[in-house]
Amino acid sequence: MGDDILIEAKNIKKYFPIKTGWFEEKKYVKAVNGISFHIKKGETLGLVGESGCGKSTTGRLLNGLIPVDSGSIIFNGKDLANASKNEWKKYRQKMQMVFQDPYASLSPRMKIKDILREPLDIHFKHMSSMEKDKRVEDLLDKCGISKFHLNKYPYEFSGGQRQRIGIARALILQPDLIIADEPVSALDVSIQSQVLNLMKDLQDEYNLTYLFISHDLSVVEHISDRVGVMYFGNLVEIATKEEIFNNPKHDYTKTLLSSIPQMIPKARRKQMN
Amino acid sequence: MSNLQTETITMEQMKTNKDNRFLQFWRLFRRKKPAAISFYFILFLFIMMIIGPFVTPYDAAEPNYTSVLETPSASHLFGTDEYGRDILSRIIAGARISLSVSFCAVTLGAIVGSILGLISGFIGKRVDKLIMRTCDVLFAFPELILAIGIVAILGPGLKNVIIAVAFFSVPSFARIVRGATLEVKEMLFVEAEESLGASRLRIMLKHVFPETLPTIIVYYTMNVGTAILAAASLSFLGLGAEPSSPDWGAMLSVSRDYIGTAFHIVFFPGLIIFLTVLAFNLLGDGLREMLDPKMKD
Numbered sequence: 001m002g003d004d005i006l007i008e009a010k011n012i013k014k015y016f017p018i019k020t021g022w023f024e025e026k027k028y029v030k031a032v033n034g035i036s037f038h039i040k041k042g043e044t045l046g047l048v049g050e051s052g053c054g055k056s057t058t059g060r061l062l063n064g065l066i067p068v069d070s071g072s073i074i075f076n077g078k079d080l081a082n083a084s085k086n087e088w089k090k091y092r093q094k095m096q097m098v099f100q101d102p103y104a105s106l107s108p109r110m111k112i113k114d115i116l117r118e119p120l121d122i123h124f125k126h127m128s129s130m131e132k133d134k135r136v137e138d139l140l141d142k143c144g145i146s147k148f149h150l151n152k153y154p155y156e157f158s159g160g161q162r163q164r165i166g167i168a169r170a171l172i173l174q175p176d177l178i179i180a181d182e183p184v185s186a187l188d189v190s191i192q193s194q195v196l197n198l199m200k201d202l203q204d205e206y207n208l209t210y211l212f213i214s215h216d217l218s219v220v221e222h223i224s225d226r227v228g229v230m231y232f233g234n235l236v237e238i239a240t241k242e243e244i245f246n247n248p249k250h251d252y253t254k255t256l257l258s259s260i261p262q263m264i265p266k267a268r269r270k271q272m273n
Numbered sequence: 274m275s276n277l278q279t280e281t282i283t284m285e286q287m288k289t290n291k292d293n294r295f296l297q298f299w300r301l302f303r304r305k306k307p308a309a310i311s312f313y314f315i316l317f318l319f320i321m322m323i324i325g326p327f328v329t330p331y332d333a334a335e336p337n338y339t340s341v342l343e344t345p346s347a348s349h350l351f352g353t354d355e356y357g358r359d360i361l362s363r364i365i366a367g368a369r370i371s372l373s374v375s376f377c378a379v380t381l382g383a384i385v386g387s388i389l390g391l392i393s394g395f396i397g398k399r400v401d402k403l404i405m406r407t408c409d410v411l412f413a414f415p416e417l418i419l420a421i422g423i424v425a426i427l428g429p430g431l432k433n434v435i436i437a438v439a440f441f442s443v444p445s446f447a448r449i450v451r452g453a454t455l456e457v458k459e460m461l462f463v464e465a466e467e468s469l470g471a472s473r474l475r476i477m478l479k480h481v482f483p484e485t486l487p488t489i490i491v492y493y494t495m496n497v498g499t500a501i502l503a504a505a506s507l508s509f510l511g512l513g514a515e516p517s518s519p520d521w522g523a524m525l526s527v528s529r530d531y532i533g534t535a536f537h538i539v540f541f542p543g544l545i546i547f548l549t550v551l552a553f554n555l556l557g558d559g560l561r562e563m564l565d566p567k568m569k570d
């Protein structure tokens with residue numbers, strides 16, 4: 001694991017306006033209220049916090065799905081704020097998302113084969129059709145989906161399989177950074193560990209960097225190198241996994257840790273190894 | 274209501290039964306009796322449209338003054354008209370005119386309306402406002418009056434009937450497709466595509482549009498019924514098909530003078546218009562329950 005920084009967020013902010021009456025003062029949800037962090041190449045940063053604290057918004061700010069109100073995002077040494085449209089397209093290629101709901105995030109009327117080819121069609125206009133097919137088959141195979149399923153539709157798969165397909169789609173452009181927003185939250189516990197282990201294996205093989213968003217501390221502990229704790233739009237603590245779990249500094253982190261039932265995570269930790 | 278829910282294809286049903294989607298669709302569709310019967314009836318009309326002129330028992334255009342205004346009998350099932358022409362033969366021959374006029378009109382209206390609705394819903398903002406306000410203005414006219422007005426400007430004739438009927442179906446298609454687009458636009462897979470780097474145009478055409486197709490198909494089917502009625506009305510008013518042609522509306526128009534003396538020559542063209550419109554509406558209803566359970570009128 002190198003010490004080079006892949007992506008850095010500097011004091012990023014995002015406020016969403018709340019609908020108010022005509023004569024009232026304008027109000028905002030401070031979804032992300034000035035947070036700074038970086039992720040090193042090949043590392044996994046876990047982002048935890050309770051529902052509504054701004055984890056997903058942080059993820060969407062990083063890959064530019066929504067623009068930041070202020071602050072800057074630096075990817076591979078380049079500030080994304082003043083990137084041109086073409087440069088953005090290149091970054092998109094290097095930064096992919098995995099979503100919580102693998103069913104809703106796959107186009108329902110497209111075959112698996114076409115869903116996976118889509119990113120290649122967008123970014124590699126000159127790649128031959130055969131080459132694309134080969135890349136799709138190889139990657140699906142790596143993600144544990146047999147090539148016999150290529151002509152099926154998303155509804156024909158189980159939740160775990162769909163998430164594997166979602167992961168394969170995110171990897172097909174050979175990105176550097178994967179932003180995974182609760183990628184296993186919708187899955188059964190037994191399948192969660194399979195998918196997490198797949199993500200770990202793929203990380204080693206392709207030297208991927210992860211931003212792993214989850215509200216489930218045991219999942220985050222399993223996969224992360226470092227962990228950031230968010231609380232109402234602020235990043236209250238960020239440290240190595242060991243620090244956070246053994247020696248939490250911030251009161252909110254302590255509360256969060258004490259609120260996981262002790263029995264279950266132990267059983268689950270065993271299951272995941 | 275509960276009936277509607279159980280008849281809708283659920284994801285579970287699709288999953289348990291892994292064969293062809295279309296076969297499955299067809300199997301569920303056949304269980305909806307009114308829609309299925311309507312479908313067969315429409316299929317029958319289509320076959321008549323193609324082979325009609327070759328199977329009519331009599332010539333649909335040639336007058337026969339030896340058998341004027343005969344009531345229905347074994348040799349003339351629907352009777353004959355004031356020129357002695359077999360009404361059944363005329364109805365079969367007329368399927369071509371009446372159906373193709375309304376299909377052309379609705380297809381034209383659906384294409385233009387859907388494109389406008391898709392653009393309106395997807396781009397939003399000023400474009401949306403402009404398109405929707407224009408539609409509102411068109412909605413303010415009663416449909417038939419609008420159609421009459423257009424034919425009055427363009428002049429009578431089938432081509433202009435097509436344009437007029439298409440014109441008044443544009444705003445309703447635009448509105449319905451816009452609604453569907455707004456809904457699809459918020460779905461997660463659209464965001465997923467965006468994060469992959471797909472262009473707005475690509476997302477609109479390749480991902481959003483296909484999702485609105487079921488809505489368009491349902492609405493298209495229902496609109497064919499309306500269009501048949503509108504085209505018949507225009508012909509009835511003498512603004513559409515040539516009065517002597519076997520167009521269903523024109524037949525009604527010419528025969529109305531005989532309504533007191535020879536009821537059958539009004540009755541059968543009227544009946545076929547009624548049944549055809551009903552069939553398209555029932556088929557549309559059935560398709561809606563299957564394809565688009567959320568859509569309400």
Ligand SMILES: Nc1ncnc2c1ncn2[C@@H]1O[C@H](COP(=O)(O)OP(=O)(O)OP(=O)(O)O)[C@@H](O)[C@H]1O
Binds near residue numbers: 030051053058
């Ligand atoms: N597009 C938006 N418009 C308005 N408000 C938004 C929008 N997206 C998020 N918010 C608000 O911003 C806050 C943070 O939302 P966010 O989705 O980032 O939380 P989260 O930490 O991911 O929560 P969860 O664990 O439930 O996914 C919430 O209060 C949410 O209601």
Ligand SMILES: [Mg+2]
Binds near residue numbers: 055056057181
């Ligand atoms: Mg979230």
